Amino acid sequence: MVKVQTVAVAIASTLASSIPALAQNSELAGVREEMKQLQRNYEERMQALEKRLTEAETRAAKAEKSAGQAEQSANKAEKSATQAEETAVAAGRRTGENAFNPAISLIMQGTWARTSQDPNNFFISGFMPSGGEVGPPKRSFGLGETELSISANIDPYFRGIVIASLSPENTVAVEEAYFQTLALAQGFTLKGGRFLSGIGYQNEIHQHAWDFQDAPLPYKAFLGGRYVQDGVQLRWVAPTPFFLEVGGELASGASFPGNDLNKNGAGSTALFAHVGGDIGESYAWRTGLSYLRTSANNRSFQDPNSLGIPVTNSFTGRAKVWVVDGVLKWAPNGNSTQQNVKLQAEYFRSEQDGTLTYDDLASAAPVFGGLTDSFSSRQSGWYAQAVYQFMPRWRMGYRYDALRYGSVNNAIVNNGLGPSAADFSLLGPYNPSRNTAMIDFSPSEFSRLRLQIAQDKSRMGATDNQVFIQYIHSLGPHGAHRF
Amino acid sequence: MKYIPAIIAVSLWLAAQPALAALNILACEPEWAALAKELGGDKVSVYAATTALQDPHRVEARPSLIARARSADLMVCTGAELEVGWVPLLQSQAGNPKIQPNQKGYFEAAMAVPLIDVPTRVDRSLGDVHPAGNPHLHLNPANIAKVASALTERMAQLDAPEAAYYRDRAKSFLERWQTATVRWEQEGAPLKGLPLVVYHKDLSYLVRWLGMREVGALEPKPGLPPTTAHLSELLSQLAKDPAKVVVRSAYNDPRAAAFIAERARIPVVLLPYTVGGTERAKDLFGLYDDTLSRLLAVTK
Ligand SMILES: [Zn+2]
Numbered sequence: 089m090v091k092v093q094t095v096a097v098a099i100a101s102t103l104a105s106s107i108p109a110l111a112q113n114s115e116l117a118g119v120r121e122e123m124k125q126l127q128r129n130y131e132e133r134m135q136a137l138e139k140r141l142t143e144a145e146t147r148a149a150k151a152e153k154s155a156g157q158a159e160q161s162a163n164k165a166e167k168s169a170t171q172a173e174e175t176a177v178a179a180g181r182r183t184g185e186n187a188f189n190p191a192i193s194l195i196m197q198g199t200w201a202r203t204s205q206d207p208n209n210f211f212i213s214g215f216m217p218s219g220g221e222v223g224p225p226k227r228s229f230g231l232g233e234t235e236l237s238i239s240a241n242i243d244p245y246f247r248g249i250v251i252a253s254l255s256p257e258n259t260v261a262v263e264e265a266y267f268q269t270l271a272l273a274q275g276f277t278l279k280g281g282r283f284l285s286g287i288g289y290q291n292e293i294h295q296h297a298w299d300f301q302d303a304p305l306p307y308k309a310f311l312g313g314r315y316v317q318d319g320v321q322l323r324w325v326a327p328t329p330f331f332l333e334v335g336g337e338l339a340s341g342a343s344f345p346g347n348d349l350n351k352n353g354a355g356s357t358a359l360f361a362h363v364g365g366d367i368g369e370s371y372a373w374r375t376g377l378s379y380l381r382t383s384a385n386n387r388s389f390q391d392p393n394s395l396g397i398p399v400t401n402s403f404t405g406r407a408k409v410w411v412v413d414g415v416l417k418w419a420p421n422g423n424s425t426q427q428n429v430k431l432q433a434e435y436f437r438s439e440q441d442g443t444l445t446y447d448d449l450a451s452a453a454p455v456f457g458g459l460t461d462s463f464s465s466r467q468s469g470w471y472a473q474a475v476y477q478f479m480p481r482w483r484m485g486y487r488y489d490a491l492r493y494g495s496v497n498n499a500i501v502n503n504g505l506g507p508s509a510a511d512f513s514l515l516g517p518y519n520p521s522r523n524t525a526m527i528d529f530s531p532s533e534f535s536r537l538r539l540q541i542a543q544d545k546s547r548m549g550a551t552d553n554q555v556f557i558q559y560i561h562s563l564g565p566h567g568a569h570r571f
Numbered sequence: 572m573k574y575i576p577a578i579i580a581v582s583l584w585l586a587a588q589p590a591l592a593a594l595n596i597l598a599c600e601p602e603w604a605a606l607a608k609e610l611g612g613d614k615v616s617v618y619a620a621t622t623a624l625q626d627p628h629r630v631e632a633r634p635s636l637i638a639r640a641r642s643a644d645l646m647v648c649t650g651a652e653l654e655v656g657w658v659p660l661l662q663s664q665a666g667n668p669k670i671q672p673n674q675k676g677y678f679e680a681a682m683a684v685p686l687i688d689v690p691t692r693v694d695r696s697l698g699d700v701h702p703a704g705n706p707h708l709h710l711n712p713a714n715i716a717k718v719a720s721a722l723t724e725r726m727a728q729l730d731a732p733e734a735a736y737y738r739d740r741a742k743s744f745l746e747r748w749q750t751a752t753v754r755w756e757q758e759g760a761p762l763k764g765l766p767l768v769v770y771h772k773d774l775s776y777l778v779r780w781l782g783m784r785e786v787g788a789l790e791p792k793p794g795l796p797p798t799t800a801h802l803s804e805l806l807s808q809l810a811k812d813p814a815k816v817v818v819r820s821a822y823n824d825p826r827a828a829a830f831i832a833e834r835a836r837i838p839v840v841l842l843p844y845t846v847g848g849t850e851r852a853k854d855l856f857g858l859y860d861d862t863l864s865r866l867l868a869v870t871k
Contacts, residue, residue, distance in 0.1 A: 241672075247663065268663065270668060271668040271671075272666060273666075273667075273668055275641050275665070275666035276666050277663075277666040323664075323666065325637060325638065325641040325664070325665055325666045326638075326641070327641060327642045328638060329639075330634075330635065330638055331634030331635055331638040332638070333637075363634075364633075364638075365634060365638070366633065366635045369622060369624075372631070372633040372634065372635065373634075374634045417631070421622065421624040422621075422622065422624070422625045423624055423625045423626055423629075423822055424626075424629055424631070425629050425796075425822070425824070480796035480824075481796060531795075532695075532698070532699065532794065532795055533699060533794065534695060565655070566652070566655045566656055566699070567656070568632065568655065568656050568657060568660045570632065570660065571632055571633055571634060571660075
C-alpha cells in the first residue's frame with residue numbers, strides 16, 4: 089500500500105518539478121490541468137485508502153495504532169505529492185487523554201479579606217448552624233481551597249472523576265469521587281459515589297466557577313453551603329426538542345441538614361426536574377424544581393444560653409428542603425465573547441419536624457439539665473443575582489440574598505420546661521440579609537481576579553462589612569463549565 | 572423515587588415508537604450542518620448547534636443543546652479540541668451512548684485531514700493554543716472534500732439501508748465541488764501573495780490555500796482579546812511590512828479591525844468564515860464564492 093503511494097508521489101513530484109521547464113503558456117496550462125487531474129485522482133485514491141484504514145480501525149481496536157501510523161505516512165506521502173506546505177499530523181491526535189493517563193487539572197485559589205466582624209464566630213441568626221464551612225474567609229491573606237481533579241474513562245461503560253480538595257489547614261478532603269455511565273441508552277445516566285447533588289441550580293457548579301466568592305445565604309443556612317451526596321443518582325433527559333430532565337438520588341444523607349444515621353437503607357432522597365431552552369438566538373434559560381428529604385439523629389450544635397454559657401442542643405427528626413431555581417443568560421446573537429448577562433435566582437423552603445434536646449449538663453454551671461421536647465420549623469430564603477460582562481475580560485455583578493425566619497415551634501420554650509427563648513440565642517427570630525457586589529477581571533480563560541464587597545447582616549445586631557480580593561487560577565486542560 | 576417507574580414506563584413507550592426515518596444529525600458548526608445536508612438530502616434531519624455569529628471557541632453547553640444531543644444519532648464536529656469547552660458536557664449530560672467519543676455517532680472532521688500549525692511546544696504562556704493543530708480546517712476546499720468522503724462513509728455505516736443514497740449524493744457533491752474548486756483557484760490567482768492581517772488563526776487554511784501572506788494577527792496571543800498595546804505594536808510592524816487588508820470573521824468584534832484599518836489606511840474585509848456568516852454564504856458553495864469575491868474586491 090505504502091509502496092504504491094511512494095511511486096505515485098515520485099511521479100507527481102517529478103511532474104511538478106518539470107513544470108518550470110515548459111515555456112509555452114498554453115502547454116503550461118495543459119500540464120497544470122493534468123497535474124490537477126492527477127492530484128484529484130491521487131486524492132481519490134488516498135480517500136479510498138483512508139476509508140479502508142478507517143474500516144480496519146473499527147474492525148479491530150488493536151489495529152488502530154498501526155492504522156494511525158499508516159495513515160500518518162499516507163498523509164506524509166500526500167503532502168509531498170501535492171507540494172503542500174508544512175502540514176503535519178499531531179502525534180497523539182488520535183489518542184485521547186495522554187494515551188491512558190487520566191486528565192489532570194488543578195485549581196488554585198486565594199483571598200485577601202478585610203471584615204468588620206470576626207469571621208471566626210460567624211453564625212446565621214435564627215437558623216440552626218449547619219456545621220459546614222459557611223463563614224467568610226479568614227482575615228488578611230489566606231489560601232483558598234486547592235482543587236485537584238482527575239478524570240478518565242474507566243472502560244466503555246463508565247467514566248470516573250475524582251476531585252480532591254486541599255484545604256489551607258493542610259487537610260485533604262474528597263470533594264467528589266464518582267463514576268458515571270457512558271453507555272446507558274434512552275437518555276439515562278447513572279452516577280454513583282460522592283457527588284454534588286442535582287438539587288437547585290448553583291449546587292452542581294463547582295465553587296471556583298461561582299460568580300461570587302461565597303455561597304448565597306439560603307445555601308449556607310439550609311444546605312451547609314452546598315449539598316454533597318454519598319450515594320447513587322439516576323437522571324433522565326427526555327427526547328424532546330426542548331430540554332427536560334428529571335432525576336433522583338438515594339444516598340446516605342450524612343451531610344447537613346441530615347447527619348450520619350448509622351442505619352440501613354437510604355438516609356436521604358432527592359428529586360429534581362429541570363426544563364430549559366432558547367428564546368431566539370440571544371437568550372438561553374433553565375428552570376427547575378427540587379426536593380430533598382433527609383433525617384437527622386442528634387445533630388448537635390453549640391448555642392450560648394441567656395448567661396452566655398455554651399449549651400449543647402441537638403435535633404432529631406426529619407428535614408425537607410424545596411428549591412425553585414431559574415437562570416437566564418443573554419448574549420447578542422448568542423455570542424458571549426464581547427458582552428453577556430447572566431441572571432440567576434433561587435428560592436428555598438426548609439421544614440424540620442422532630443425533637444430538640446437541650447443539655448447543659450456538660451457546662452460549668454448546669455441549670456436545667458437535659459430536656460427534650462418537640463421542635464418544628466418552617467423557614468425560607470432566596471437570592472437573586474445579575475452578572476454583566478460589559479467588555480471582554482471584565483464582569484460586574486450584584487447579588488441580594490435574604491432569609492425569612494418564618495415560624496419556629498420550640499416546645500421546650502412553649503411548654504415552659506424551663507429554658508426561655510433567651511436560652512436559645514442562635515434561634516431567636518431574625519431575618520438575615522446581605523448585599524454583595526463584585527467586579528472581576530479574567531486575563532484569560534484560565535485566570536481570574538475578583539474584588540468583592542458585601543454588607544452582611546447574617547448576625548443579629550452586627551453588620552459585617554466585607555472586602556475580599558480573590559484569585560482563581562486553573563492549570564491543565566481546558567475546563568468545560570456547566571450552563 | 573416513586574416517580575422512577577413512571578419515568579421508565581414513559582421512556583420505554585417513547586422507545587417503542589417507530590423511529591423517524593431521518594438520521595438525526597447534530598452539527599457542532601454551521602459548515603458541518605451544511606455538509607451533512609448536502610450529503611444527506613431529505614434522509615437526514617440536521618440541527619446546527621452554533622451560528623456563524625458565534626465564536627466556536629466560546630459556546631456553552633446550553634440546555635437546548637443537551638436536548639438535541641439526547642436525540643442525535645450522529646454528532647458532526649470539528650474536533651482537534653475546538654469544542655473542548657462544551658461538547659464533552661453534551662456527551663456526559665445527554666444520556667446518549669451513541670455520541671460518546673470513539674463511538675460511530677461522534678464524527679470529528681479533524682480526523683479526516685492533516686492539520687496545520689501543530690505547535691511544537693504546548694504551554695499556556697503562549698495563549699489558548701490549539702494543541703492538536705489548527706482546527707479551523709473548513710476553509711480549504713480540499714479539506715471539505717476529504718471530510719465529505721469520510722462523513723459519507725460514517726453516515727452509510729449508521730444508516731446502512733440508505734448507504735447508496737448517501738454515496739450517490741456524495742459523488743454528485745464531490746463532482747460539483749471539484750469543478751467549483753478549479754474555478755475558485757483560477758479566480759483566486761490574483762490573491763497570491765496578498766499580505767493581510769487576520770483576527771485569530773481561524774483563516775489560516777484559506778490563507779495557505781490561496782497563497783496569501785499573513786503578516787499579523789489582532790489577537791496578541793490565541794484566545795486573548797486584542798489589547799491597545801498589541802495593536803500599536805502591530806501598527807509599527809505594519810509600517811515595515813505593510814498589509815493590503817485586515818480581514819475578520821463574522822463573529823469577531825469589528826472594533827479592533829477598524830482601529831488598525833483606519834491607522835494603517837487599509838480596508839477591512841468582513842469574511843463570512845462559515846455558512847450563514849453573510850447573506851450570500853447560504854451553503855458551502857456560497858461560502859467560498861462570497862469569501863473569494865470579498866477578497867478579490869480588494870485587489871481591484
Ligand atoms: Zn481557534
